[in-house]
Amino acid sequence: MSEPARTYPRTVACGDAEVEIARMTPGDRDALVDFVAALPTHDLLFVPRDLGHPKVVDAWMRSLETGELASLVARHRASMVGCTAIFVDELSSSKHVGELRVLVAPNWRGRGLGRALIQECFAQALELGLKKLIAQMTVDQRPAIAVFEELGFRAEALLAKHVADRQGKLHDLVLLGHDVDAVSSRMQAYGVSDALGA
Numbered sequence: 001m002s003e004p005a006r007t008y009p010r011t012v013a014c015g016d017a018e019v020e021i022a023r024m025t026p027g028d029r030d031a032l033v034d035f036v037a038a039l040p041t042h043d044l045l046f047v048p049r050d051l052g053h054p055k056v057v058d059a060w061m062r063s064l065e066t067g068e069l070a071s072l073v074a075r076h077r078a079s080m081v082g083c084t085a086i087f088v089d090e091l092s093s094s095k096h097v098g099e100l101r102v103l104v105a106p107n108w109r110g111r112g113l114g115r116a117l118i119q120e121c122f123a124q125a126l127e128l129g130l131k132k133l134i135a136q137m138t139v140d141q142r143p144a145i146a147v148f149e150e151l152g153f154r155a156e157a158l159l160a161k162h163v164a165d166r167q168g169k170l171h172d173l174v175l176l177g178h179d180v181d182a183v184s185s186r187m188q189a190y191g192v193s194d195a196l197g198a
C-alpha cells in the first residue's frame with residue numbers, strides 16, 4: 001500500500017547553507033534549463049534523453065502533470081542547485097520499479113545534498129507504492145556510485161558500451177538496485193523516520 005504524501009517544501013542543511021527541497025512543477029522549467037546548461041555533458045550520459053533539447057524538457061514538464069514522473073527540485077535562493085526524477089512506466093510489466101535520476105550542481109557536490117535528495121526519493125518511492133528503485137550511471141562516476149552504495153544500492157548489471165558521448169566514444173553503464181521494502185528501516189537508521197508521515 002502507498003504511504004501518505006510527504007509535505008514540501010523542506011529545508012536541509014548543506015554545510016553552512018540551507019537548501020529548500022520542493023516538488024518540481026512546470027513553473028521550474030526555466031530554472032531547470034539553466035541548471036542543465038551549467039552541467040558537464042559527461043554528467044548527463046546516464047540520462048536516456050538529451051536534456052539540453054527543449055522538447056525533452058517539455059516532455060519532462062508534461063510528465064509532472066500526468067504523474068509519469070515524480071520530481072523534486074533543490075533551491076538555494078533563486079537558483080536550482082539539484083533535482084531528481086523517478087520514472088515509472090505504468091504500461092510495463094515492471095511498473096513496480098522506479099528509475100531514479102539525481103543531479104547536483106558541480107559546485108554544490110560533496111556537501112550532503114545528493115544524499116539528502118536520494119533519501120527524499122526513498123520517501124517518494126514509498127509514497128508511490130514502488131517495490132524497487134534502480135539507478136544507472138557510467139562506471140567512471142565513482143562519487144555517484146559511492147553515494148548510492150552508501151545508501152544501500154547494489155550493482156545488479158553492467159551494460160557494456162551502452163551509451164555514446166557527443167564524440168561517439170562508448171561508455172559502460174552500471175545499473176544499481178534497491179529493494180524499497182528495506183527502505184523504511186534504513187531511513188529510520190539515517191534519521192529520516194518522519195518520512196513516513198507528514
Ligand SMILES: CC(C)(COP(=O)(O)OP(=O)(O)OC[C@H]1O[C@@H](n2cnc3c(N)ncnc32)[C@H](O)[C@@H]1OP(=O)(O)O)[C@@H](O)C(=O)NCCC(=O)NCCS
Pocket residue numbers: 043044046100101102103104105108109110111112113114115116135136137141142143144145146147150
Ligand atoms: C551523484 C551526485 C548526485 C552526488 O551528489 P553530492 O551532493 O555530491 O553527494 P553527497 O555530498 O551527498 O555525498 C554523499 C557521499 O557520497 C560520497 N562521495 C561524494 N563525493 C565523493 C567524491 N568526490 N569521491 C568519493 N566519494 C564521494 C561520500 O561517501 C559522501 O559521503 P560523506 O559526505 O560522508 O563523505 C552528484 O555527484 C552528481 O550530480 N553527479 C552527476 C550525475 C550522476 O551521476 N547522477 C547519478 C546517476 S542517477
